[in-house]
């Protein structure tokens with residue numbers, strides 16, 4: 001079996017004195033879509049931040065394409081080929097869609113140019129001169145995802161992209177994720193909604209108290225439905 005693109009081993013993470021990640025271990029193969037599922041406060045966002053080098057204190061191992069990243073700063077991690085789309089989206093309200101798209105620096109060759117991004121996201125082309133504030137929640141989420149494709153990253157960390165969105169928009173986000181997968185991106189997706197997760201992912205890691213407590217292949221989600229409901233408290 002080919003070596004995984006992302007290998008996270010025994011990852012520990014802290015916010016100040018609070019020890020949040022207790023040995024997170026998981027891996028993501030090249031071209032896979034993998035979810036981190038878990039209740040609120042389980043440590044999913046913290047895991048993404050730790051992988052991205054955005055936590056002040058972390059230890060363990062984060063290997064990307066065979067290279068150890070745990071001692072690198074977030075800008076060097078971005079250069080290695082990882083990008084994060086944060087929960088809060090971070091759209092600049094006073095800038096247009098196009099200006100928002102052009103904001104992230106290209107840190108690695110191979111990033112998509114504006115035209116390629118508009119091809120993948122025709123809605124954003126139509127809205128290119130609209131201000132960030134004028135966008136719907138769904139459009140903002142699309143913009144937040146589209147923006148990181150410019151950087152040249154191969155691995156996308158998407159933190160709850162469906163949060164707070166209407167079902168029809170959630171379906172659009174799902175179609176976007178499947179399209180990005182077909183384009184060749186590798187994706188780690190944080191989700192609370194496993195009904196949605198099932199429509200886009202190959203495998204699911206269940207996170208509880210800063211640890212992975214189970215891994216469920218999407219193909220056996222149905223057999224594991226009751227167990228998963230218990231994990232997630234739904």
Ligand SMILES: Nc1ncnc2c1ncn2[C@@H]1O[C@H](COP(=O)(O)OP(=O)(O)O)[C@@H](O)[C@H]1O
Nearest residue numbers: 015018020038039040041042043044045046047
């Ligand atoms: N900036 C912070 N400072 C201190 N504690 C935090 C901070 N952010 C999150 N936490 C705590 O870390 C734990 C995990 O949070 P988080 O990773 O955001 O969970 P999830 O994304 O799974 O909902 C929670 O107990 C949360 O209160």
Ligand SMILES: [Mg+2]
Nearest residue numbers: 044045046087
């Ligand atoms: Mg979170």
